[in-house]
Amino acid sequence: QSVLTQPPSVSAAPGQKVTISCSGSSSNIGNNYVSWYQQLPGTAPKLLIYENNKRPSGIPDRFSGSKSGTSATLGITGLQTGDEADYYCGTWDSSLSARFGGGTKLTVL
Amino acid sequence: QVQLQESGPGLVKPSQTLSLTCTVSGGSISSGSYYWSWIRQPAGKGLEWIGRIYTSGSTNYNPSLKSRVTISVDTSKNQFSLKLSSVTAADTAVYYCARELRLRAIDYWGQGTLVTVSS
Numbered sequence: 001q002s003v004l005t006q007p008p009s010v011s012a013a014p015g016q017k018v019t020i021s022c023s024g025s026s027s028n029i030g031n032n033y034v035s036w037y038q039q040l041p042g043t044a045p046k047l048l049i050y051e052n053n054k055r056p057s058g059i060p061d062r063f064s065g066s067k068s069g070t071s072a073t074l075g076i077t078g079l080q081t082g083d084e085a086d087y088y089c090g091t092w093d094s095s096l097s098a099r100f101g102g103g104t105k106l107t108v109l
Numbered sequence: 110q111v112q113l114q115e116s117g118p119g120l121v122k123p124s125q126t127l128s129l130t131c132t133v134s135g136g137s138i139s140s141g142s143y144y145w146s147w148i149r150q151p152a153g154k155g156l157e158w159i160g161r162i163y164t165s166g167s168t169n170y171n172p173s174l175k176s177r178v179t180i181s182v183d184t185s186k187n188q189f190s191l192k193l194s195s196v197t198a199a200d201t202a203v204y205y206c207a208r209e210l211r212l213r214a215i216d217y218w219g220q221g222t223l224v225t226v227s228s
Contacts, residue, residue: 002155013172032212033212033213033214035213035214037156037215044205044218044219044221045156045205045215045218046218047214047215047216047217050206050210050213050214050216051213051214053129056216057124077212088155088156090156090215092212095169095172096157096212097158097169097171097172098161098171098209098215099158100155100156100157100158101155102155103155103156
């Protein structure tokens with residue numbers, strides 16, 4: 001059971017927008033940065049969002065992140081079939097351990 | 110561009126010690142305020158952080174694995190390593206090494222290596 005709670009799956013049509021939620025507590029998200037990772041099938045996770053809402057170089061602005069209290073949200077606009085992947089939120093806890101959500105499978109219908 | 114590559118046996122017998130090495134290229138493991146982490150992922154499941162090391166040698170481990178984990182660094186070879194003792198089938202997973210910006214992001218990942226625990 002993951003410390004961070006994500007919906008198991010979300011889906012939307014190409015061109016549409018989708019959001020993925022990540023719920024935690026004051027001992028993790030509430031007092032630490034949140035990051036988001038995209039894992040395409042058979043590949044390693046890739047950093048999408050860091051420090052709650054910043055995008056690494058090369059990540060399109062279709063991807064956005066936000067945090068409020070003990071929850072965070074990943075938004076993806078202009079969905080493409082290539083966005084089909086598993087998405088994980090991540091943060092840290094009071095013991096300095098990195099923590100991940102259980103992952104959300106995005107299907108682009 | 111930093112690159113990380115895991116190496117080590119793909120098959121380990123139960124009760125033995127799993128040993129993996131991560132070789133970092135494209136930059137010195139000693140430069141910058143980076144931490145070097147191990148993360149694993151059982152087939153079809155989510156990510157589990159194992160632990161991290163700083164080039165000073167200081168470490169942090171997942172409390173659930175702490176009694177069995179040792180992470181070390183060899184700056185002369187630009188490598189860091191993982192040892193997980195007393196393995197069982199539950200330790201079967203893809204193991205990733207990664208670079209961590211302390212408490213901010215895990216920005217570079219290795220491609221991962223599958224380790225199977227079986228007799």
